[in-house]
Amino acid sequence: MKKDWFVEWFNTDEYLNVYKHRNESDAECHIRFLLSKINLTPKASILDLACGSGRHSILLSKLGFNVTGVDLSERLLTEAKNSAEKENLKIEFIQSDIREFSSEKKFDLIVNLFTSFGYFETDKENFLLFQKAYSLLNPNGYFVLDYFNKNHLEKNLIGYSEESNENYIIKQEREIVDQRVNKKITIIRNGNSKVYFESIKLYESNFLILKLKEFGFEIINLFGDFLGNEFDEISSPRFIALCKKNN
Ligand SMILES: C[S@@+](CC[C@H](N)C(=O)[O-])C[C@H]1O[C@@H](n2cnc3c(N)ncnc32)[C@H](O)[C@@H]1O
Incomplete structure (x- = not known):
């Protein structure tokens, strides 16, 4: 196994072809669901961490939110920037490795969607996402982790x-x-x-819950899919954690 597989794979033209079903309407379903569960002010600032081609960022920006997208892949960021430009949307897209990303700006919502977690070799590197998300949130801000359910x-x-x-x-x-x-x-x-x-590293849901709490998050809801079904250890395809930074 090539170590940094994610550097190569997400920078190909083929990624968007292999995952063509992960399109705008799929993203719309995610965003509609998440926004029905989270109370944001109309001009809230949102960070799409591992934004890929920007399918969620674009929708959020269209809704009037102040959106920043971060991703490592130049290829996918070019796609994202082109889509934003076509729609006349002002989104800040930043090329960065999650492990190194920092920002003076703080956010009201940070999302990490469609299994963009668990890529690294060590737990320390993988859980940097939780640490970064916590430190980049405003007080009372939300973090959404959308990962698979290991058991399922x-x-x-x-x-x-x-x-x-x-x-x-x-x-x-x-x-x-x-x-x-x-x-x-x-x-x-x-x-x-x-x-x-x-x-991708397989993490037990209980371990993820423990880690989210360890990094300071309160877990508001755990969903097992984007239809709003509660997370079930056995039958849920996804592990969608809706977390809050208190204070
Ligand atoms: C499965 S895709 C999901 C993209 C997007 N969230 C979506 O739903 O379409 C994973 C994304 O993580 C990005 N990524 C992988 N490793 C990364 C890293 N170390 N730092 C920042 N982004 C990374 C990839 O470039 C890719 O865009």
Whole structure:
């Protein structure tokens, strides 16, 4: 497994193709749900931490919020900036590694959406997200972590899947090794094949809850999906923690 798989994979043209179902309407469902659970003032400042192509940032900005998006991928940030420009939206997009990001500005809501957590080798590096989020929030600000549910993933892992059209074949192989879910993505175009990897640390929900509290958060709600179902250890596909920084 290549160590910094996330540097390479998210900077390819292929990422948006493989995850094309993670589109604007999917993002709209997330944002509508989250905003129904959180009380924000109309001009609240929001940080989309690991914003990718900006699908959530754009929607939040359209709603009038003051949005900052941070991501490591130059490729995805270019996508995000182009979309914002097309819509005439003023969003600050910053290229940074989450582990190194700092800002004078504080936020009323910080979101980390669609499994943008657990990429690093060590727990120390992974939990820097919680530390950063806490320190970058205004008092009474909210943090949303949208991660998978380890138990559900382990029981429902699809070892192999394949999709194709006249232009490409995408093969995805998944396995769990050493408490990480590893994915090998092979993309074949015009007879040329390229291989990419994903590798995400599997954290138990109870451990995440403990860690969120340890970093100072109050957990307001735990959801198991974006339909609003409560988190269930066995059956929930997602672990969506809605947290608050008190004081
Ligand atoms: C699964 S994508 C999710 C993107 C976005 N939140 C969404 O829902 O479309 C994960 C994102 O994390 C970003 N990322 C990966 N490692 C990062 C790092 N070390 N620092 C900042 N961003 C990182 C990737 O570039 C990618 O955009």
